[in-house]
Every structure is written in C-alpha cells, then in structure tokens.
Amino acid sequence: MNFTACSIPYRQTKSFSKLSVDYVEGADALKPFYTYAPNLHGIKEAIAQRKKYKVNRQGLVAQLQSQYTGKTLSPKATANIEQLLSENTFTITTAHQPNIFTGHLYFIYKIIHAIKLADELKKQFPGYHFVPVYFMGSEDADLEELGTITVQGKIYTWATHQKGAVGRMVIDEKFLALIHELEAQLGVEKYGPEILAKLKQAYTKGKTIELATFDFVHDLFGDYGLLVLLPDNPGFKKTFAPLMQKELTEQFSQKALQPALKALSEAYKVQVGGRPVNLFFLTDGLRERIDKEGKEFIVHGTSKRFSEKEIKTELHNHPENFSPNVILRPVFQEMLLPNIVFIGGGAEIAYWLELKDVFAEAQTFFPALMLRNSFTIIPQNIADIIQSLGLRMDKIFESNKALHDFFVQQESKNRLSLSDEKLALIKTYHTIRESATKVDPTFSKHVWALQEKAKQKLDALEKKMLRAEKLKFEARLRQIDKLKDRLFPGQILQERVDNFLPYYAQYGKSFIDTLYAESGAWQQQFCILTETRA
Numbered sequence: 001m002n003f004t005a006c007s008i009p010y011r012q013t014k015s016f017s018k019l020s021v022d023y024v025e026g027a028d029a030l031k032p033f034y035t036y037a038p039n040l041h042g043i044k045e046a047i048a049q050r051k052k053y054k055v056n057r058q059g060l061v062a063q064l065q066s067q068y069t070g071k072t073l074s075p076k077a078t079a080n081i082e083q084l085l086s087e088n089t090f091t092i093t094t095a096h097q098p099n100i101f102t103g104h105l106y107f108i109y110k111i112i113h114a115i116k117l118a119d120e121l122k123k124q125f126p127g128y129h130f131v132p133v134y135f136m137g138s139e140d141a142d143l144e145e146l147g148t149i150t151v152q153g154k155i156y157t158w159a160t161h162q163k164g165a166v167g168r169m170v171i172d173e174k175f176l177a178l179i180h181e182l183e184a185q186l187g188v189e190k191y192g193p194e195i196l197a198k199l200k201q202a203y204t205k206g207k208t209i210e211l212a213t214f215d216f217v218h219d220l221f222g223d224y225g226l227l228v229l230l231p232d233n234p235g236f237k238k239t240f241a242p243l244m245q246k247e248l249t250e251q252f253s254q255k256a257l258q259p260a261l262k263a264l265s266e267a268y269k270v271q272v273g274g275r276p277v278n279l280f281f282l283t284d285g286l287r288e289r290i291d292k293e294g295k296e297f298i299v300h301g302t303s304k305r306f307s308e309k310e311i312k313t314e315l316h317n318h319p320e321n322f323s324p325n326v327i328l329r330p331v332f333q334e335m336l337l338p339n340i341v342f343i344g345g346g347a348e349i350a351y352w353l354e355l356k357d358v359f360a361e362a363q364t365f366f367p368a369l370m371l372r373n374s375f376t377i378i379p380q381n382i383a384d385i386i387q388s389l390g391l392r393m394d395k396i397f398e399s400n401k402a403l404h405d406f407f408v409q410q411e412s413k414n415r416l417s418l419s420d421e422k423l424a425l426i427k428t429y430h431t432i433r434e435s436a437t438k439v440d441p442t443f444s445k446h447v448w449a450l451q452e453k454a455k456q457k458l459d460a461l462e463k464k465m466l467r468a469e470k471l472k473f474e475a476r477l478r479q480i481d482k483l484k485d486r487l488f489p490g491q492i493l494q495e496r497v498d499n500f501l502p503y504y505a506q507y508g509k510s511f512i513d514t515l516y517a518e519s520g521a522w523q524q525q526f527c528i529l530t531e532t533r534a
Contacts, residue, residue, distance in 0.1 A: 138167020
C-alpha cells in the first residue's frame with residue numbers, strides 16, 4: 001500500500017465549525033478562553049507552568065501497573081509507565097468513550113495524534129519525556145451513540161437491554177453476533193482475518209466493554225507506547241473526591257462557567273451549559289444525574305434521596321459511585337495526569353474553551369488544547385475518477401452543484417459565462433442614468449430598477465445555458481456524485497461516519513503506520529491521503 005499526502009487549511013474543507021477554524025487560526029476573540037496557544041511556543045510555556053501543579057505520580061503509576069497486570073507490554077509502553085514517576089515526564093492526552101469496535105474513524109486519528117505529538121516533543125525537548133495517553137470515557141451512558149457503527153455503508157447496532165454506563169456493560173450473545181456479521185463482510189479482505197482475530201481476542205463474552213476496548217486499543221497501539229487509562233475505579237475517584245464534595249456543597253462549577261458562557265455565546269454556538277450539580281450517581285446499571293432540591297440531593301429518575309451529611313458519607317465510603325459529567329470530567333482527567341496538551345475534536349475544544357475559570361476554581365492546571373488531526377482517505381479507484389475529471393484534490397470539498405458547474409464550465413467548448421455582457425450592460429445603464437438624471441434627478445431610481453431587472457434576466461439566461469450544457473455531461477456528472485457519496489457519506493466527512501475496521505482489513509497494520517507518518521504534531525492542517533499504485 002502506498003499513499004501520497006497533501007494538507008489544506010481546515011477552513012478550506014468547509015466542514016468545521018466557525019469556532020474550530022477560528023481557534024486553529026488564532027482568532028483574537030478566543031484568546032481570553034485559553035492559556036497556552038496550540039503551537040510549539042505555547043506547549044513550551046505549558047511545560048514550564050505544569051511543574052507548579054503536583055500530581056500523585058506514585059498513585060498514578062500504581063493504578064496503571066494494576067490495569068496492565070497480565071498484559072504483554074512493549075518495551076516502549078513499559079518505559080512510559082516507569083517514566084511517569086519522574087517530574088520531567090508529562091502526558092499528551094486524548095479522551096473518548098468506549099464506542100464498540102472504536103466507533104468512528106476519528107477515534108483512531110485522535111490516538112495517533114497523541115502518539116505523534118509525544119514523539120515529536122521528545123525531539124524538541126530532549127530533557128523531558130512525553131507519554132501518550134488515551135483517557136477512556138467509559139462512564140458515558142449513551143448506548144444509542146456508542147453502540148452503533150457503520151462499515152462500508154452497513155450499519156451495525158448492539159441491541160442490548162443493559163442500562164447505565166456503557167463501559168460497565170458486558171459482552172453478550174447479541175454482541176458476539178455482530179462480530180459474526182462482520183466476519184462475513186470483512187473476512188474476504190486481505191487482512192480481514194487478522195483484524196477479526198484481534199476483535200475476537202479482545203471482545204469475549206462476559207467481559208465489560210471497558211476492558212474489551214482497553215485490550216483492543218492496547219493491541220493496536222501498545223507498540224507505539226500508548227497508555228490506556230481507565231478512570232472508573234475507586235483509587236482515582238478517591239483522588240477526585242474532595243473536588244466532588246466541593247461541587248456537592250457549593251455547586252462551584254456552574255457559577256464559574258457563567259462568564260465564559262456569556263462571552264462565548266456572543267459570537268459562537270455554546271457547546272454545553274452545565275447543571276447546578278455536574279455529577280452523576282453511578283452504580284451497575286445506573287448513571288443518573290444528581291439534583292439538589294432544597295436541602296436534599298436526589299438521583300434523577302430514582303427514589304434515592306440524600307441529606308448533605310448522607311451524601312458526604314456516601315462519597316467518602318464509595319467515591320466510585322460518583323461520576324463527573326462533561327463539565328467536570330476534564331478537571332478529573334487533569335487532576336490525575338501530569339498533562340500538558342489535550343487533543344480533542346471540534347466539539348471537545350468548544351466546551352473546553354468554556355472551562356478555564358472552572359479549572360481555576362478547582363486549582364487544577366488548564367492544558368494547551370489541540371484540535372485533533374483529520375484525514376480523508378481516497379482509494380485508488382476514486383482517485384482515478386478524480387484525475388479523469390481533471391479535478392484538484394482540494395476541490396472535492398465543494399458541493400455537488402459547485403463541482404458540476406466547475407466541471408461543465410471547464411470541459412464545455414461553448415462560452416457559458418455572460419460576464420462580458422453584464423459588464424457592458426452596467427456601462428450602458430450608467431450612460432442612460434447620466435442622461436436621464438439631467439432631465440429629472442428622480443429618474444435615477446427608475447434606471448437602477450431597469451438595470452437590475454435586465455441583469456436578472458441575463459443571470460437567468462446564463463443559468464439556463466449551464467443547465468442545457470450539463471445535459472451533455474450527464475455520465476460524467478454522475479461520476480462526481482459517486483465519488484462525493486463515497487468520500488462524504490451523508491454529505492459529511494468520512495471520518496465522522498466510517499469505522500476503522502474495513503481500512504485495516506484492506507491495508508493491514510501499514511494503515512496505522514501511514515496515519516502515524518502523515519499525522520501532524522502541532523501543525524494544524526487537514527490531510528488528504530490518496531492511494532497510489534505501487
């Protein structure tokens with residue numbers, strides 16, 4: 001397998017939010033909402049300031065060693081765990097829920113970005129060590145989102161009746177039936193048996209989704225030195241317990257959030273708004289928000305009620321029964337890790353930018369924020385179509401209509417633009433207006449109206465000419481629609497729909513190696529990977 005790579009600005013893809021593009025481009029409007037710029041200079045500043053915030057490194061390493069008990073560790077992963085005891089070691093972290101079979105392609109892209117950035121920073125700052133970490137959001141309860149994947153246009157859904165945190169759900173017969181279906185679809189590919197064997201080894205009956213995802217991700221990325229952190233355990237929750245108590249008794253995060261929400265909403269769509277208590281109550285089969293009613297705390301949708309004294313006791317005895325929501329989960333992450341950079345998607349960056357004051361109130365380090373890498377993968381057969389149509393690779397992000405118009409105007413032997421005639425029209429009406437206004441100044445508006453009406457008629461004629469010419473190129477325009485459907489399923493980026501499995505089944509481990517090789521570190525650009533003939 002060979003690929004050629006080219007990069008374009010995120011803005012040019014027309015697929016990212018205004019906030020995401022403005023952030024990458026360093027817009028002044030967003031600078032009050034972060035501390036360290038997403039570049040090498042900003043990361044250098046983050047390293048210097050991170051040293052002032054202490055982390056329980058011994059506890060972190062102990063928990064990681066416990067998580068990896070019985071696992072085969074690469075020398076690089078083993079060294080990374082040991083290096084975390086050093087004050088000169090920092091983490092590069094990305095986070096994601098345990099979507100079944102990794103969910104969308106960007107799950108993989110986020111992890112590879114963290115690995116690449118850690119490796120590149122080691123070259124830039126040889127006096128320090130950098131460890132890539134995947135922080136698993138296994139407490140998410142949105143099975144509708146996490147339990148569905150799309151493989152080559154076919155949708156797979158885990159139809160389980162289990163409730164609560166998806167990470168705590170266990171693999172059942174219905175889950176294994178999905179693997180059997182995937183085997184029929186992917187087994188014929190060159191590396192299909194290889195990736196299916198990895199799935200079967202990781203996803204076994206009775207194992208939790210959290211542990212299965214841990215094993216699968218470790219199998220894929222352990223050799224790169226990636227560490228997977230499972231925050232859903234009593235040890236980590238005990239570390240976070242004092243801040244959770246502060247949230248319960250003071251509801252501090254919602255108050256701290258308000259200034260940023262108000263300021264950001266003036267120019268951007270606000271991502272999350274938070275709640276008075278940004279915690280969930282978490283037990284097997286249950287993850288429901290905690291609300292405060294008067295002096296009591298209630299667990300939404302249940303009969304559970306606590307006085308302030310009772311909920312403090314519950315937190316002290318069972319911190320694992322409490323789970324941060326989207327507002328406090330980032331704080332939890334940063335309390336556990338000596339982190340300097342968080343890598344996230346556009347939506348994640350959007351809500352992290354709301355949290356600077358929340359981190360300050362929690363006396364927790366606010367890291368540099370980096371928009372994750374993005375790729376569009378163009379298979380050889382689609383690349384051939386693009387080339388035969390005479391399109392540049394960066395043109396594929398245009399709408400179908402825009403591509404149709406561009407192609408027809410490029411290929412037609414007839415002149416389809418009336419721009420010269422429109423210019424002549426404007427000059428003619430300028431002369432008419434000068435003559436008419438000498439007779440009566442009020443004729444100016446009438447002449448303007450006549451000019452606009454004449455221009456509209458020329459515009460309409462121009463569109464009719466283009467539509468008529470398109471009929472001569474119907475077959476080629478269908479090819480454009482075909483390539484757009486393949487590269488942008490449902491008119492959105494491939495990475496937000498497709499799953500990783502068919503790409504591994506076709507290309508093998510070299511697919512991951514290619515993504516790593518072409519992944520940017522602190523360079524923020526969109527990458528187009530085009531398959532080429534060997």
